[in-house]
Amino acid sequence: MRQAELKVLVVDDDPDMLLGCEQAFQLDGRATMGATSVEKALKLIRSELPGVIVTDIRLPDRDGLSLLAEIQTIDPDLPVILITGHGDVALAVQVMKSGAYDFVEKPFLPEYLVDVVRRALEKRALTLEVRALRHQLRDQNRLKERIIGHSAGIDRLRRLIAEIADTQAPVMIHGETGTGKELVANCLHEASGRRGRFVAINCGGLPESLVESELFGHEPGAFTGATKRRIGKIEYANGGTLFLDEVDSMPMSVQIKLLRVLQERTLERLGSNAAVPVDCRIVAATKEDLVQMAEAGRFRADLYYRLNVVTLKLPPLRQRREDVRLLFEHFVQLSCAMHGRPAPEIHPAKFQQLIAHVWSGNVRELRNVADRFVLGIEMGFPPFATADAALLSLPEAVDAFERAMIADALRKHGMNLSQAAIALQIPKTTLHDKMRKLGLGTE
Ligand SMILES: Nc1ncnc2c1ncn2[C@@H]1O[C@H](COP(=O)(O)OP(=O)(O)OP(=O)(O)O)[C@@H](O)[C@H]1O
Ligand SMILES: [Mg+2]
Numbered sequence: 001m002r003q004a005e006l007k008v009l010v011v012d013d014d015p016d017m018l019l020g021c022e023q024a025f026q027l028d029g030r031a032t033m034g035a036t037s038v039e040k041a042l043k044l045i046r047s048e049l050p051g052v053i054v055t056d057i058r059l060p061d062r063d064g065l066s067l068l069a070e071i072q073t074i075d076p077d078l079p080v081i082l083i084t085g086h087g088d089v090a091l092a093v094q095v096m097k098s099g100a101y102d103f104v105e106k107p108f109l110p111e112y113l114v115d116v117v118r119r120a121l122e123k124r125a126l127t128l129e130v131r132a133l134r135h136q137l138r139d140q141n142r143l144k145e146r147i148i149g150h151s152a153g154i155d156r157l158r159r160l161i162a163e164i165a166d167t168q169a170p171v172m173i174h175g176e177t178g179t180g181k182e183l184v185a186n187c188l189h190e191a192s193g194r195r196g197r198f199v200a201i202n203c204g205g206l207p208e209s210l211v212e213s214e215l216f217g218h219e220p221g222a223f224t225g226a227t228k229r230r231i232g233k234i235e236y237a238n239g240g241t242l243f244l245d246e247v248d249s250m251p252m253s254v255q256i257k258l259l260r261v262l263q264e265r266t267l268e269r270l271g272s273n274a275a276v277p278v279d280c281r282i283v284a285a286t287k288e289d290l291v292q293m294a295e296a297g298r299f300r301a302d303l304y305y306r307l308n309v310v311t312l313k314l315p316p317l318r319q320r321r322e323d324v325r326l327l328f329e330h331f332v333q334l335s336c337a338m339h340g341r342p343a344p345e346i347h348p349a350k351f352q353q354l355i356a357h358v359w360s361g362n363v364r365e366l367r368n369v370a371d372r373f374v375l376g377i378e379m380g381f382p383p384f385a386t387a388d389a390a391l392l393s394l395p396e397a398v399d400a401f402e403r404a405m406i407a408d409a410l411r412k413h414g415m416n417l418s419q420a421a422i423a424l425q426i427p428k429t430t431l432h433d434k435m436r437k438l439g440l441g442t443e
Protein backbone atom coordinates (compact mmCIF):
# COMPACT_ATOMS: atom_id res chain seq x y z
CA MET A 1 0.00 0.00 0.00
CA ARG A 2 1.30 3.43 -0.88
CA GLN A 3 1.75 6.06 1.82
CA ALA A 4 -0.99 8.27 0.38
CA GLU A 5 -3.54 5.48 0.88
CA LEU A 6 -2.80 5.10 4.59
CA LYS A 7 -5.41 6.79 6.74
CA VAL A 8 -4.94 8.60 10.03
CA LEU A 9 -7.37 7.58 12.74
CA VAL A 10 -8.00 10.26 15.38
CA VAL A 11 -9.58 9.18 18.69
CA ASP A 12 -10.88 11.92 20.95
CA ASP A 13 -14.17 12.43 22.79
CA ASP A 14 -13.95 16.19 22.40
CA PRO A 15 -15.64 16.93 19.05
CA ASP A 16 -13.78 20.25 18.53
CA MET A 17 -10.44 18.59 19.16
CA LEU A 18 -11.36 15.71 16.86
CA LEU A 19 -12.39 18.01 14.04
CA GLY A 20 -9.32 20.24 14.49
CA CYS A 21 -6.92 17.31 14.30
CA GLU A 22 -8.64 15.73 11.30
CA GLN A 23 -8.56 19.07 9.45
CA ALA A 24 -4.89 19.58 10.18
CA PHE A 25 -4.06 16.14 8.73
CA GLN A 26 -6.33 16.67 5.74
CA LEU A 27 -4.53 19.94 4.97
CA ASP A 28 -1.35 17.87 4.89
CA GLY A 29 -2.96 15.66 2.23
CA ARG A 30 -3.96 12.71 4.46
CA ALA A 31 -7.20 10.77 4.51
CA THR A 32 -8.63 10.62 8.04
CA MET A 33 -11.16 8.79 10.18
CA GLY A 34 -12.49 9.85 13.58
CA ALA A 35 -13.76 7.97 16.65
CA THR A 36 -15.06 9.31 19.96
CA SER A 37 -14.48 6.20 22.10
CA VAL A 38 -12.17 3.19 22.42
CA GLU A 39 -14.92 0.80 21.27
CA LYS A 40 -15.65 2.83 18.14
CA ALA A 41 -11.96 3.14 17.41
CA LEU A 42 -11.40 -0.63 17.69
CA LYS A 43 -14.28 -1.28 15.33
CA LEU A 44 -12.71 1.01 12.72
CA ILE A 45 -9.26 -0.46 13.23
CA ARG A 46 -10.57 -4.00 12.68
CA SER A 47 -12.59 -3.11 9.60
CA GLU A 48 -10.09 -0.93 7.77
CA LEU A 49 -6.66 -1.01 9.28
CA PRO A 50 -5.49 2.64 9.39
CA GLY A 51 -1.87 3.69 8.86
CA VAL A 52 -1.44 5.61 12.11
CA ILE A 53 -3.56 6.20 15.22
CA VAL A 54 -3.57 9.43 17.19
CA THR A 55 -5.45 9.08 20.45
CA ASP A 56 -6.14 11.13 23.51
CA ILE A 57 -5.12 9.31 26.65
CA ARG A 58 -8.34 10.18 28.50
CA LEU A 59 -11.39 8.72 26.85
CA PRO A 60 -14.91 8.17 28.20
CA ASP A 61 -15.08 4.35 28.11
CA ARG A 62 -11.45 3.27 28.63
CA ASP A 63 -8.10 5.05 28.56
CA GLY A 64 -5.76 5.43 25.61
CA LEU A 65 -3.27 3.01 27.16
CA SER A 66 -5.75 0.15 27.11
CA LEU A 67 -6.53 1.05 23.48
CA LEU A 68 -2.80 0.86 22.78
CA ALA A 69 -2.59 -2.59 24.40
CA GLU A 70 -5.50 -3.84 22.32
CA ILE A 71 -4.04 -2.44 19.08
CA GLN A 72 -0.84 -4.31 19.79
CA THR A 73 -2.75 -7.59 19.74
CA ILE A 74 -4.17 -6.65 16.31
CA ASP A 75 -0.91 -5.45 14.76
CA PRO A 76 2.07 -4.76 17.02
CA ASP A 77 3.72 -2.59 14.34
CA LEU A 78 0.84 -0.14 14.00
CA PRO A 79 2.17 3.27 15.16
CA VAL A 80 0.12 4.83 17.95
CA ILE A 81 0.65 8.44 19.04
CA LEU A 82 -0.82 9.35 22.42
CA ILE A 83 -1.82 12.82 23.49
CA THR A 84 -1.10 13.34 27.17
CA GLY A 85 -1.97 16.07 29.64
CA HIS A 86 0.55 18.82 30.32
CA GLY A 87 3.37 17.95 32.69
CA ASP A 88 2.36 14.34 33.14
CA VAL A 89 5.94 13.04 33.04
CA ALA A 90 5.26 9.73 34.76
CA LEU A 91 2.49 8.95 32.29
CA ALA A 92 4.65 9.93 29.32
CA VAL A 93 7.32 7.50 30.45
CA GLN A 94 4.74 4.75 30.85
CA VAL A 95 3.37 5.49 27.35
CA MET A 96 6.75 5.04 25.72
CA LYS A 97 7.44 1.88 27.73
CA SER A 98 4.15 0.42 26.52
CA GLY A 99 5.32 0.57 22.93
CA ALA A 100 3.69 3.76 21.66
CA TYR A 101 5.33 5.35 18.64
CA ASP A 102 5.43 8.76 20.35
CA PHE A 103 3.49 11.08 22.65
CA VAL A 104 2.51 14.70 22.27
CA GLU A 105 1.92 16.89 25.28
CA LYS A 106 -1.04 19.26 25.49
CA PRO A 107 -1.21 22.00 24.46
CA PHE A 108 0.59 21.48 21.16
CA LEU A 109 1.01 23.24 17.85
CA PRO A 110 -0.91 21.47 15.07
CA GLU A 111 2.20 21.58 12.84
CA TYR A 112 4.10 19.65 15.46
CA LEU A 113 1.52 16.85 15.57
CA VAL A 114 1.30 16.80 11.75
CA ASP A 115 5.05 16.35 11.64
CA VAL A 116 5.05 13.45 14.10
CA VAL A 117 2.27 11.76 12.12
CA ARG A 118 4.17 12.27 8.87
CA ARG A 119 7.16 10.40 10.25
CA ALA A 120 4.98 7.64 11.70
CA LEU A 121 3.31 7.16 8.30
CA GLU A 122 6.68 6.88 6.60
CA LYS A 123 7.65 4.17 9.06
CA ARG A 124 4.34 2.40 8.55
CA ALA A 125 4.70 2.44 4.76
CA LEU A 126 8.15 0.91 5.09
CA THR A 127 6.88 -1.81 7.46
CA LEU A 128 4.11 -2.71 5.00
CA GLU A 129 6.53 -2.79 2.10
CA VAL A 130 8.85 -5.17 3.93
CA ARG A 131 5.88 -7.34 4.87
CA ALA A 132 4.63 -7.51 1.28
CA LEU A 133 8.09 -8.48 0.05
CA ARG A 134 8.35 -11.17 2.72
CA HIS A 135 4.95 -12.55 1.66
CA GLN A 136 6.00 -12.64 -1.96
CA LEU A 137 9.18 -14.46 -1.06
CA ARG A 138 7.27 -17.02 0.99
CA ASP A 139 4.82 -17.54 -1.88
CA GLN A 140 7.69 -17.93 -4.30
CA ASN A 141 9.35 -20.57 -2.14
CA ARG A 142 6.10 -22.48 -1.91
CA LEU A 143 5.66 -22.19 -5.67
CA LYS A 144 9.14 -23.61 -6.17
CA GLU A 145 8.04 -26.81 -4.49
CA ARG A 146 4.99 -27.17 -6.71
CA ILE A 147 6.08 -25.82 -10.09
CA ILE A 148 9.33 -27.59 -10.84
CA GLY A 149 11.86 -26.19 -13.30
CA HIS A 150 14.81 -23.84 -13.46
CA SER A 151 14.48 -22.57 -17.02
CA ALA A 152 14.09 -18.83 -17.50
CA GLY A 153 10.49 -19.38 -18.65
CA ILE A 154 9.47 -21.22 -15.48
CA ASP A 155 11.33 -18.77 -13.23
CA ARG A 156 9.41 -15.95 -14.86
CA LEU A 157 6.15 -17.84 -14.53
CA ARG A 158 6.62 -18.35 -10.78
CA ARG A 159 7.52 -14.69 -10.31
CA LEU A 160 4.43 -13.57 -12.21
CA ILE A 161 2.16 -15.89 -10.22
CA ALA A 162 3.50 -14.55 -6.92
CA GLU A 163 3.05 -10.99 -8.13
CA ILE A 164 -0.53 -11.25 -9.33
CA ALA A 165 -1.94 -13.97 -7.06
CA ASP A 166 -3.58 -11.64 -4.55
CA THR A 167 -5.13 -9.32 -7.14
CA GLN A 168 -8.64 -9.65 -8.58
CA ALA A 169 -7.36 -9.65 -12.16
CA PRO A 170 -8.71 -12.42 -14.40
CA VAL A 171 -5.96 -14.67 -15.72
CA MET A 172 -5.73 -16.47 -19.05
CA ILE A 173 -3.42 -19.48 -19.10
CA HIS A 174 -2.20 -20.52 -22.48
CA GLY A 175 -0.31 -23.72 -23.20
CA GLU A 176 -0.21 -27.02 -25.05
CA THR A 177 -1.59 -30.17 -23.51
CA GLY A 178 0.24 -31.31 -20.37
CA THR A 179 2.19 -28.07 -19.83
CA GLY A 180 0.67 -27.53 -16.38
CA LYS A 181 -2.31 -25.22 -16.93
CA GLU A 182 -4.42 -26.76 -14.18
CA LEU A 183 -1.43 -26.89 -11.85
CA VAL A 184 -0.81 -23.17 -12.39
CA ALA A 185 -4.50 -22.34 -11.85
CA ASN A 186 -4.34 -24.25 -8.59
CA CYS A 187 -1.19 -22.45 -7.48
CA LEU A 188 -2.78 -19.10 -8.30
CA HIS A 189 -5.67 -19.93 -6.02
CA GLU A 190 -3.43 -21.16 -3.23
CA ALA A 191 -1.24 -18.06 -3.33
CA SER A 192 -4.27 -15.74 -3.58
CA GLY A 193 -5.17 -16.18 0.07
CA ARG A 194 -8.83 -16.33 -1.02
CA ARG A 195 -10.78 -18.33 1.48
CA GLY A 196 -13.36 -19.75 -0.91
CA ARG A 197 -13.03 -22.90 -3.00
CA PHE A 198 -11.11 -23.68 -6.15
CA VAL A 199 -13.82 -24.80 -8.57
CA ALA A 200 -12.86 -26.22 -11.96
CA ILE A 201 -15.23 -26.62 -14.87
CA ASN A 202 -14.33 -28.21 -18.18
CA CYS A 203 -16.21 -26.15 -20.73
CA GLY A 204 -15.56 -28.73 -23.44
CA GLY A 205 -16.64 -31.75 -21.48
CA LEU A 206 -20.34 -30.91 -21.16
CA PRO A 207 -23.19 -30.86 -23.65
CA GLU A 208 -24.37 -27.31 -24.41
CA SER A 209 -27.67 -27.85 -22.61
CA LEU A 210 -25.84 -28.68 -19.38
CA VAL A 211 -23.08 -26.05 -19.37
CA GLU A 212 -25.52 -23.32 -18.47
CA SER A 213 -27.06 -25.04 -15.50
CA GLU A 214 -23.61 -26.22 -14.37
CA LEU A 215 -22.30 -22.68 -14.41
CA PHE A 216 -25.29 -20.64 -13.27
CA GLY A 217 -27.35 -23.16 -11.31
CA HIS A 218 -31.11 -23.43 -11.55
CA GLU A 219 -34.35 -23.18 -9.59
CA PRO A 220 -36.83 -26.04 -9.35
CA GLY A 221 -38.91 -26.20 -12.51
CA ALA A 222 -36.45 -24.17 -14.61
CA PHE A 223 -36.57 -26.97 -17.19
CA THR A 224 -37.89 -30.51 -17.39
CA GLY A 225 -36.01 -32.62 -14.90
CA ALA A 226 -35.01 -29.70 -12.67
CA THR A 227 -36.74 -30.85 -9.51
CA LYS A 228 -34.53 -29.19 -6.92
CA ARG A 229 -32.63 -25.94 -6.65
CA ARG A 230 -29.07 -26.34 -7.80
CA ILE A 231 -26.19 -24.00 -6.97
CA GLY A 232 -24.03 -23.43 -10.04
CA LYS A 233 -20.25 -23.60 -10.17
CA ILE A 234 -19.86 -19.81 -10.28
CA GLU A 235 -21.84 -19.41 -7.09
CA TYR A 236 -20.01 -22.35 -5.53
CA ALA A 237 -16.72 -20.58 -6.22
CA ASN A 238 -17.87 -17.47 -4.35
CA GLY A 239 -14.93 -16.01 -2.42
CA GLY A 240 -12.63 -18.39 -4.26
CA THR A 241 -11.44 -19.15 -7.78
CA LEU A 242 -13.39 -20.36 -10.80
CA PHE A 243 -11.24 -22.26 -13.28
CA LEU A 244 -12.71 -22.32 -16.79
CA ASP A 245 -10.79 -25.11 -18.46
CA GLU A 246 -10.85 -25.36 -22.28
CA VAL A 247 -12.68 -22.05 -22.35
CA ASP A 248 -12.41 -22.06 -26.18
CA SER A 249 -15.10 -24.72 -26.33
CA MET A 250 -17.66 -22.72 -24.36
CA PRO A 251 -20.83 -22.37 -26.45
CA MET A 252 -21.48 -18.86 -27.78
CA SER A 253 -24.81 -18.61 -25.96
CA VAL A 254 -23.04 -19.29 -22.64
CA GLN A 255 -20.25 -16.85 -23.48
CA ILE A 256 -22.75 -13.96 -23.56
CA LYS A 257 -24.14 -14.94 -20.17
CA LEU A 258 -20.70 -15.32 -18.63
CA LEU A 259 -19.70 -11.91 -19.95
CA ARG A 260 -22.72 -10.40 -18.23
CA VAL A 261 -21.75 -12.04 -14.93
CA LEU A 262 -18.22 -10.67 -15.22
CA GLN A 263 -19.47 -7.18 -15.99
CA GLU A 264 -22.17 -7.00 -13.36
CA ARG A 265 -20.66 -9.28 -10.71
CA THR A 266 -24.07 -10.85 -10.19
CA LEU A 267 -25.76 -13.88 -11.69
CA GLU A 268 -29.27 -15.20 -12.13
CA ARG A 269 -29.94 -18.90 -11.68
CA LEU A 270 -31.88 -20.47 -14.55
CA GLY A 271 -35.57 -19.98 -13.91
CA SER A 272 -35.07 -17.04 -11.56
CA ASN A 273 -34.82 -13.28 -11.93
CA ALA A 274 -33.16 -12.65 -8.61
CA ALA A 275 -29.60 -11.34 -8.94
CA VAL A 276 -27.13 -13.19 -6.72
CA PRO A 277 -23.91 -11.25 -6.02
CA VAL A 278 -20.75 -13.18 -6.87
CA ASP A 279 -17.13 -12.54 -6.09
CA CYS A 280 -14.84 -15.08 -7.67
CA ARG A 281 -11.47 -14.84 -9.33
CA ILE A 282 -11.66 -16.14 -12.89
CA VAL A 283 -8.83 -18.19 -14.32
CA ALA A 284 -9.33 -19.53 -17.84
CA ALA A 285 -7.21 -21.99 -19.79
CA THR A 286 -6.91 -22.80 -23.45
CA LYS A 287 -4.69 -24.54 -25.98
CA GLU A 288 -6.17 -22.49 -28.83
CA ASP A 289 -5.34 -19.09 -30.25
CA LEU A 290 -8.37 -17.20 -29.02
CA VAL A 291 -7.58 -14.06 -31.00
CA GLN A 292 -7.72 -16.09 -34.18
CA MET A 293 -10.90 -17.77 -32.97
CA ALA A 294 -12.43 -14.37 -32.26
CA GLU A 295 -11.49 -13.16 -35.74
CA ALA A 296 -13.12 -16.23 -37.20
CA GLY A 297 -16.24 -15.49 -35.16
CA ARG A 298 -15.92 -18.61 -33.02
CA PHE A 299 -15.20 -16.82 -29.75
CA ARG A 300 -16.59 -13.55 -28.47
CA ALA A 301 -13.90 -10.88 -28.67
CA ASP A 302 -15.43 -8.89 -25.78
CA LEU A 303 -15.28 -11.94 -23.52
CA TYR A 304 -11.73 -12.64 -24.62
CA TYR A 305 -10.61 -9.16 -23.55
CA ARG A 306 -12.44 -9.51 -20.22
CA LEU A 307 -10.75 -12.80 -19.45
CA ASN A 308 -7.33 -11.94 -20.78
CA VAL A 309 -6.25 -9.25 -18.34
CA VAL A 310 -3.14 -11.18 -17.32
CA THR A 311 -1.74 -13.79 -19.71
CA LEU A 312 0.39 -16.66 -18.50
CA LYS A 313 2.06 -18.52 -21.32
CA LEU A 314 3.30 -21.98 -20.43
CA PRO A 315 6.22 -22.92 -22.65
CA PRO A 316 6.19 -26.43 -24.14
CA LEU A 317 8.74 -28.78 -22.60
CA ARG A 318 10.79 -29.04 -25.82
CA GLN A 319 11.51 -25.31 -25.52
CA ARG A 320 12.95 -25.74 -22.05
CA ARG A 321 14.85 -28.98 -22.21
CA GLU A 322 16.97 -27.83 -19.28
CA ASP A 323 13.96 -28.66 -17.08
CA VAL A 324 13.65 -32.27 -18.24
CA ARG A 325 16.18 -33.70 -15.83
CA LEU A 326 14.83 -31.88 -12.79
CA LEU A 327 11.24 -32.84 -13.64
CA PHE A 328 12.15 -36.46 -14.28
CA GLU A 329 13.96 -36.78 -10.95
CA HIS A 330 11.02 -35.12 -9.23
CA PHE A 331 8.46 -37.50 -10.76
CA VAL A 332 10.66 -40.54 -10.11
CA GLN A 333 10.75 -39.53 -6.46
CA LEU A 334 6.97 -39.06 -6.33
CA SER A 335 6.36 -42.33 -8.10
CA CYS A 336 8.71 -44.25 -5.80
CA ALA A 337 6.88 -42.87 -2.79
CA MET A 338 3.52 -43.77 -4.32
CA HIS A 339 4.43 -47.31 -5.33
CA GLY A 340 6.59 -47.94 -2.27
CA ARG A 341 9.60 -48.73 -4.43
CA PRO A 342 13.25 -47.86 -3.80
CA ALA A 343 14.62 -45.15 -6.08
CA PRO A 344 16.25 -46.81 -9.12
CA GLU A 345 19.53 -45.43 -10.39
CA ILE A 346 19.13 -43.25 -13.48
CA HIS A 347 21.83 -43.99 -16.03
CA PRO A 348 23.27 -40.83 -17.68
CA ALA A 349 22.41 -42.27 -21.11
CA LYS A 350 18.76 -42.24 -20.07
CA PHE A 351 18.94 -38.51 -19.47
CA GLN A 352 20.38 -38.03 -22.93
CA GLN A 353 17.40 -39.80 -24.43
CA LEU A 354 15.00 -37.91 -22.23
CA ILE A 355 16.52 -34.58 -23.17
CA ALA A 356 16.49 -35.39 -26.89
CA HIS A 357 12.83 -36.46 -26.91
CA VAL A 358 10.20 -34.17 -28.48
CA TRP A 359 7.65 -34.36 -25.61
CA SER A 360 4.52 -33.60 -27.56
CA GLY A 361 2.58 -34.58 -24.42
CA ASN A 362 4.80 -32.24 -22.40
CA VAL A 363 5.13 -32.66 -18.63
CA ARG A 364 2.29 -35.17 -18.43
CA GLU A 365 4.10 -37.43 -20.88
CA LEU A 366 7.30 -37.08 -18.87
CA ARG A 367 5.44 -37.98 -15.72
CA ASN A 368 4.13 -41.17 -17.35
CA VAL A 369 7.64 -42.08 -18.49
CA ALA A 370 8.89 -41.61 -14.92
CA ASP A 371 6.11 -43.88 -13.63
CA ARG A 372 7.02 -46.63 -16.10
CA PHE A 373 10.69 -46.19 -15.25
CA VAL A 374 10.03 -46.72 -11.53
CA LEU A 375 7.96 -49.81 -12.31
CA GLY A 376 10.76 -51.09 -14.57
CA ILE A 377 8.59 -51.28 -17.69
CA GLU A 378 9.94 -48.31 -19.64
CA MET A 379 11.63 -50.24 -22.45
CA GLY A 380 9.74 -50.33 -25.71
CA PHE A 381 8.00 -47.02 -24.93
CA PRO A 382 9.30 -43.69 -26.19
CA PRO A 383 11.80 -42.23 -25.53
CA PHE A 384 13.35 -45.58 -24.54
CA ALA A 385 12.39 -47.28 -27.78
CA THR A 386 14.85 -50.15 -27.81
CA ALA A 387 17.01 -51.76 -25.19
CA ASP A 388 20.34 -51.05 -26.90
CA ALA A 389 19.44 -47.39 -27.44
CA ALA A 390 19.91 -46.93 -23.72
CA LEU A 391 23.62 -46.42 -24.13
CA LEU A 392 24.27 -43.63 -26.60
CA SER A 393 27.69 -42.29 -27.44
CA LEU A 394 28.10 -38.52 -27.44
CA PRO A 395 27.79 -38.22 -31.26
CA GLU A 396 24.70 -40.42 -31.16
CA ALA A 397 23.17 -38.30 -28.44
CA VAL A 398 23.97 -35.12 -30.41
CA ASP A 399 22.32 -36.66 -33.48
CA ALA A 400 19.25 -37.60 -31.47
CA PHE A 401 19.01 -34.11 -30.10
CA GLU A 402 19.42 -32.51 -33.51
CA ARG A 403 16.89 -34.83 -35.00
CA ALA A 404 14.37 -34.00 -32.29
CA MET A 405 14.80 -30.25 -32.71
CA ILE A 406 14.64 -30.35 -36.49
CA ALA A 407 11.65 -32.69 -36.61
CA ASP A 408 9.92 -30.46 -34.14
CA ALA A 409 10.61 -27.26 -36.12
CA LEU A 410 9.44 -28.93 -39.33
CA ARG A 411 6.24 -30.14 -37.75
CA LYS A 412 5.54 -26.74 -36.27
CA HIS A 413 6.00 -25.02 -39.62
CA GLY A 414 3.97 -27.48 -41.64
CA MET A 415 7.09 -29.04 -43.20
CA ASN A 416 8.06 -25.66 -44.67
CA LEU A 417 11.87 -25.82 -44.89
CA SER A 418 12.45 -22.07 -45.16
CA GLN A 419 10.37 -21.28 -42.09
CA ALA A 420 11.88 -24.14 -40.10
CA ALA A 421 15.39 -22.89 -40.98
CA ILE A 422 14.49 -19.41 -39.73
CA ALA A 423 13.10 -20.85 -36.50
CA LEU A 424 16.26 -22.92 -35.97
CA GLN A 425 18.42 -19.92 -36.88
CA ILE A 426 20.48 -21.82 -39.47
CA PRO A 427 20.75 -21.35 -43.25
CA LYS A 428 18.30 -23.39 -45.30
CA THR A 429 21.13 -25.26 -47.02
CA THR A 430 22.54 -26.34 -43.63
CA LEU A 431 19.12 -27.59 -42.61
CA HIS A 432 18.87 -29.54 -45.82
CA ASP A 433 22.30 -31.15 -45.29
CA LYS A 434 21.49 -32.04 -41.71
CA MET A 435 18.21 -33.62 -42.70
CA ARG A 436 19.98 -35.75 -45.28
CA LYS A 437 22.67 -36.75 -42.81
CA LEU A 438 20.13 -37.62 -40.10
CA GLY A 439 17.94 -39.48 -42.53
CA LEU A 440 15.07 -37.07 -42.03
CA GLY A 441 13.04 -37.13 -45.23
CA THR A 442 10.38 -34.56 -46.01
CA GLU A 443 7.64 -37.15 -45.58
N1 LIG B 1 6.31 -27.48 -13.84
C1 LIG B 1 5.73 -28.55 -13.30
N2 LIG B 1 6.18 -29.04 -12.13
C2 LIG B 1 5.62 -30.13 -11.57
N3 LIG B 1 4.60 -30.79 -12.10
C3 LIG B 1 4.09 -30.36 -13.26
C4 LIG B 1 4.62 -29.20 -13.92
N4 LIG B 1 3.91 -28.98 -15.03
C5 LIG B 1 2.97 -29.96 -15.11
N5 LIG B 1 3.08 -30.78 -14.04
C6 LIG B 1 2.27 -32.00 -13.80
O1 LIG B 1 1.99 -32.55 -15.08
C7 LIG B 1 0.68 -33.05 -15.15
C8 LIG B 1 -0.09 -32.32 -16.23
O2 LIG B 1 -0.34 -30.99 -15.83
P1 LIG B 1 -1.77 -30.27 -16.01
O3 LIG B 1 -2.87 -31.25 -15.83
O4 LIG B 1 -1.78 -29.07 -15.14
O5 LIG B 1 -1.63 -29.88 -17.54
P2 LIG B 1 -2.68 -29.13 -18.50
O6 LIG B 1 -1.93 -28.04 -19.18
O7 LIG B 1 -3.89 -28.76 -17.73
O8 LIG B 1 -2.99 -30.27 -19.57
P3 LIG B 1 -4.30 -30.43 -20.52
O9 LIG B 1 -4.28 -29.31 -21.49
O10 LIG B 1 -4.06 -31.74 -21.20
O11 LIG B 1 -5.49 -30.42 -19.63
C9 LIG B 1 0.09 -32.87 -13.78
O12 LIG B 1 0.31 -34.06 -13.06
C10 LIG B 1 0.92 -31.73 -13.19
O13 LIG B 1 0.96 -31.78 -11.80
MG1 LIG C 1 -5.84 -29.42 -17.93
